[in-house]
Amino acid sequence: xxxxxxxxxxxxxxxxxxxxxxxxxxxxxxxxxxxxxxxxxxxxxxxxxxxxxxxxxxxxxxxxxxxxxxxxxxxxxxxxxxxxxxxxxxxxxxxxxxxxxxxxxxxxxxxxxxxxxxxxxxxxxxxxxxxxxxxxxxxxxxxxxxxxxxxxxxxxxxxxxxxxxxxxxxxxxxxxxxxxxxxxxxxxxxxxxxxxxxxxxxxxxxxxxxxxxxxxxxxxxxxxxxxxxxxxxxxxxxxxxxxxxxxxxxxxxxxxxxxxxxxxxxxxxxxxxxxxxxxxxxxxxxxxxxxxxxxxxxxxxxxxxxxxxxxxxxxxxxxxxxxxxxxxxxxxxxxxxxxxxxxxxxxxxxxxxxxxxxxxxxxxxxxxxxxxxxxxxxxxxxxxxxxxxxxxxxxxxxxxxxxxxxxxxxxxxxxxxxxxxxxxxxxx
Numbered sequence: 487x488x489x490x491x492x493x494x495x496x497x498x499x500x501x502x503x504x505x506x507x508x509x510x511x512x513x514x515x516x517x518x519x520x521x522x523x524x525x526x527x528x529x530x531x532x533x534x535x536x537x538x539x540x541x542x543x544x545x546x547x548x549x550x551x552x553x554x555x556x557x558x559x560x561x562x563x564x565x566x567x568x569x570x571x572x573x574x575x576x577x578x579x580x581x582x583x584x585x586x587x588x589x590x591x592x593x594x595x596x597x598x599x600x601x602x603x604x605x606x607x608x609x610x611x612x613x614x615x616x617x618x619x620x621x622x623x624x625x626x627x628x629x630x631x632x633x634x635x636x637x638x639x640x641x642x643x644x645x646x647x648x649x650x651x652x653x654x655x656x657x658x659x660x661x662x663x664x665x666x667x668x669x670x671x672x673x674x675x676x677x678x679x680x681x682x683x684x685x686x687x688x689x690x691x692x693x694x695x696x697x698x699x700x701x702x703x704x705x706x707x708x709x710x711x712x713x714x715x716x717x718x719x720x721x722x723x724x725x726x727x728x729x730x731x732x733x734x735x736x737x738x739x740x741x742x743x744x745x746x747x748x749x750x751x752x753x754x755x756x757x758x759x760x761x762x763x764x765x766x767x768x769x770x771x772x773x774x775x776x777x778x779x780x781x782x783x784x785x786x787x788x789x790x791x792x793x794x795x796x797x798x799x800x801x802x803x804x805x806x807x808x809x810x811x812x813x814x815x816x817x818x819x820x821x822x823x824x825x826x827x828x829x830x831x832x833x834x835x836x837x838x839x840x841x842x843x844x845x846x847x848x849x850x851x852x853x854x855x856x857x858x859x860x861x862x863x864x865x866x867x868x869x870x871x872x873x874x875x876x877x878x879x880x881x882x883x884x885x886x887x888x889x890x891x892x893x894x895x896x897x898x899x900x901x902x903x904x905x906x907x908x909x910x911x912x913x914x
Contacts, residue, residue, distance in 0.1 A: 523618075526894075529713055531843055532808075535895060535897075536846055537846065556907065559630075562894060563903060565899075581629045595641065596642070616628040624637060626674055626690075632678070634648045650707075657679040659709060668723065670736065674687070674690050684700055685699040697738055705729045717761075721735075721737075722735055731766070745778055748794075765778070766778050776792070792826065799815055811823065814842065815838070815840045817838070831866075837853035837858075839888075842893075852891070857875050879904050899912060
């Protein structure tokens with residue numbers, strides 16, 4: 487079509503092009519970051535998200551919305567695009583996975599997984615605990631009674647189901663299943679516990695069994711979640727079981743090694759192991775934390791114990807790595823220590839025992855007491871950049887019950903969950 491002489495030129499000017507290119511060049515630095523699984527994109531409690539507030543106002547960041555229809559439980563949400571996925575339970579008979587809108591927290595769909603596991607547990611904290619793992623068009627969710635499902639994220643349609651107890655003779659610990667499924671390519675790794683399938687690999691598309699690892703000591707499932715470790719010339723899955731930290735071969739499920747020092751004297755093996763520069767850190771309540779370096783299969787010993795110390799972080803909230811240092815909490819304080827040696831750099835009361843998430847070069851702490859703190863990580867000392875307590879928190883069932891759900895930072899938002907309440911704060 488021939489344009490009339492009066493039509494404006496459709497050829498962009500050099501100045502206009504320069505402006506557009508300058509804006510495009512900034513896009514990668516401003517790219518939003520999802521949190522598609524337990525402990526973020528890399529399952530390490532850290533995210534590459536940038537452009538976040540370096541200091542909070544006196545009353546904390548701006549509250550975007552708050553909803554109270556998440557169901558009960560202690561499960562941490564996953565956030566992908568404009569959807570939030572999390573588990574919750576209504577009473578003891580119905581535990582479900584929910585999809586919420588990230589814009590306002592409204593419910594999009596809900597799918598029942600099963601009932602709540604181990605309802606007669608002591609101390610009594612029955613409820614949903616697992617974080618869904620989102621991979622493309624589906625998610626994988628594990629209920630506290632061992633109900634594992636592959637669910638379509640757009641509609642809530644269930645593609646396949648398994649039950650770790652009834653189909654694999656699984657044995658969960660006293661507080662039921664708490665693990666968040668690990669998805670590695672076409673493999674879904676879960677931990678039924680027991681002598682039949684202590685750890686289990688399933689085909690992600692069909693749910694068919696790929697391999698079973700049967701521990702000779704009949705190890706129960708702990709409350710930790712497995713991680714992928716590329717070390718010693720191969721890939722392995724590392725998981726904290728009730729009787730110790732174990733590494734199994736990713737292809738065959740063969741047991742490669744086991745370290746029994748990181749075992750809680752309370753039977754509460756909860757924090758997920760952390761891979762930091764070739765070193766695996768693991769800890770358990772009431773006992774201590776330590777690290778091992780894995781060796782090649784041809785070596786006489788499959789791993790080397792680097793250190794183990796009762797005063798290192800053991801709290802439920804896990805540890806994160808920033809540079810050569812690890813950060814985590816005990817029952818009283820936040821600690822910074824060297825990943826390779828365990829040498830303590832500093833300790834501060836901060837907000838006490840807390841769960842950690844590292845994003846935008848900052849540490850987001852969610853205290854078991856309900857408080858939230860922003861901390862600049864530094865080996866030189868504690869540097870707090872803000873603190874607040876979310877409003878209208880739900881009442882606890884007993885003084886022993888705490889705010890155990892981990893914080894999540896995704897797409898410029900901070901998500902905090904406490905039973906049926908979910909808060910969303912703007913932190914960009």
